[in-house]
Amino acid sequence: ALPAGLPEIRSVVFTPTFVVLHEGREIGRILGYSGEDFFWGLLEKILTDTNLLPPPQEHAAATPAALTTGR
Secondary structure, three states: OOOOOOOOOOOOOOOEEEEEEEEOOEEEEOOOOOOHHHHHHHHHHHHHHOOOOOHHHHHHHOHHHHHHHHO
16 A cells, blocks of 8 residues: 555556655656666656756866765
8 A cells, every 4th residue: 555645656566666755746666677777777767757866077176086976
């Protein structure tokens, strides 16, 4: 069952499923886990596609390596 504060999120069918939320709304999801590099790349794409993170070439120099590489 979903928490009461998240009624708009679709059901999770596969595990693991990472649901990315912004201000209580689903903005993306990652189905499964194929490894660290794959996961961080997909998360970065979700965040850049929704303008929550600047494109990689813009934020690479301005943020810590942990954010841009996932390590």
